[in-house]
Amino acid sequence: MAHVTDYIRTIPDFPHEGIMFRDVTTLFADRDGLRLAIEGLVEACEGLQIDTVAGLEARGFILGGALADRLGTGFVPIRKKGKLPGRTISQSYKLEYGEAEVELHDDALHQGQKVLLVDDLLATGGTAEAGIKLIERLGAEVVACAFVIDLKDLGGRELLEGLGHRVEALCAYEGD
Ligand SMILES: O=P(O)(O)OC[C@H]1O[C@H](OP(=O)(O)OP(=O)(O)O)[C@H](O)[C@@H]1O
Ligand SMILES: Nc1ncnc2[nH]cnc12
Secondary structure (H helix, E strand, O other): OHHHHHHOOOEEOOOOOOOEEEOOOOHHHHHHHHHHHHHHHHHOOOOOOEEEEEEEOOOHHHHHHHHHHOOOOOEEEEEEEOOOOOEEEEEEEEOOOEEEEEEEEEEOOOOOOEEEEEEEEEOHHHHHHHHHHHHOOOOEEEEEEEEEEEEEOOHHHHHHOOOOOOOOEEEEEEOO
């Protein structure tokens, strides 16, 4: 039986020397691959009590929109700085190959709302942690963080679990 890793391409030295870039465009482009990813995430998150799905730009939008539809919720985008038109809150963070800032509309979530946070890939966990901070600053609660890929060597799972969060991932890479 096929696995999501069958559809994920590795491109060495992108965007910098030494980075093994796990490219999910080939997963998303294939109808069986995309379905495997969405079905896997639905299965991993089934039974969770959630009110909405939040996705991290950009690849988390592709998965998050489909997942929200399948789980019967709306979708809230957490965007890179300067993209959201309304009043925002923002959070800066470090990632495997740089620094960035993400934003959330300040009325996108409300007190007590239960949120599933989705992205394609967990590396250092910096992006997800920034997303969690934004969600929590609006008084909402992150019920779980779901990813297709866990880059185990980079410690993202330990970071998020250490903060008390449930982490779901469909596949892992280590030992690059
Ligand atoms: O766990 P971390 O170390 O934070 O890294 C993971 C993040 O890095 C990638 O996004 P990237 O910032 O490259 O943006 P993109 O999706 O817009 O390409 C990936 O899609 C995650 O969002
Ligand atoms: N190695 C990697 N491949 C793809 N996306 C990433 N985001 C952070 N690290 C990454």
